[in-house]
Amino acid sequence: MTTTLLPSPLGPILIEADAHWLRAIHILGDRTAPDDIDDAPAEGPAAEAIRQLHAYFEDGAATFELPLLPAATPRGAALRDAITAIPSGDTLSYGALARIAGSAPRAIGQACARNPFPIVVPCHRVVGSGGTIGHYSGGRGIITKTWLLDHERRPERRGGLL
Numbered sequence: 213m214t215t216t217l218l219p220s221p222l223g224p225i226l227i228e229a230d231a232h233w234l235r236a237i238h239i240l241g242d243r244t245a246p247d248d249i250d251d252a253p254a255e256g257p258a259a260e261a262i263r264q265l266h267a268y269f270e271d272g273a274a275t276f277e278l279p280l281l282p283a284a285t286p287r288g289a290a291l292r293d294a295i296t297a298i299p300s301g302d303t304l305s306y307g308a309l310a311r312i313a314g315s316a317p318r319a320i321g322q323a324c325a326r327n328p329f330p331i332v333v334p335c336h337r338v339v340g341s342g343g344t345i346g347h348y349s350g351g352r353g354i355i356t357k358t359w360l361l362d363h364e365r366r367p368e369r370r371g372g373l374l
Contacts, residue, residue: 216254217245218262221269222351222359229258233281236328237261241351261332268331272364273300276332291315291323298337301364305341325349336360 213235218225224245226238234257254262257279267274283289294313298304306317313320324335330350336357340346348357 214250214254214258215246215248216258216262217249218265220265221363222356225265227254227258227261229254229256229261231256232279233257234261234278234329234332235281237330237332239330239351239356241353241356265331269363272360272366275300278332280329280332287315287319288323291320292327292333295320295323295327295333295335295338298334300334300337303337303339303343303361305339305343306346307341309338321347331360334360337364 213228213230216227216229218227220239222239222241224240226236226240226245226249227234228236228238253259261278264274264276264278268276280292283292291313294309294315297312298309304312306320309315310317310320320338324338325347327333327335327349330336336348336350338346345354345357345361348354350356
């Protein structure tokens with residue numbers, strides 16, 4: 213397994229990958245990067261994750277097609293798919309997403325909290341009832357979640373409409 217550090221507007225992002233799978237993404241925020249970062253240029257899934265994350269930071273509407281390490285259970289895979297289906301710039305409440313996924317809001321919250329692929333599996337697009345921001349476990353918490361949502365909703369991406 214290799215670990216690669218990607219500088220980003222959110223602070224450093226740690227990417228873990230092997231030759232076949234992207235294994236995890238960690239938005240470090242204010243945390244210090246570990247000492248065992250690989251100095252070699254990223255290749256394989258890590259290099260592709262870096263390329264696609266750069267595209268996302270340039271254009272919040274960019275989409276991801278990465279070889280994510282499969283979820284541990286079929287239910288986890290279904291919840292991941294439901295979260296991933298939320299379009300860039302949109303949000304869904306925990307309850308609404310639970311109804312779509314045939315699950316419970318608490319299960320959606322747990323899937324978001326345990327999401328090993330923030331940004332790529334966009335748990336930042338899951339909000340509380342009435343559109344409240346809710347929680348976020350990546351980076352600097354709600355500050356990071358708000359930044360991601362604002363980035364995806366920038367007016368220039370919506371044809372200049374507010």
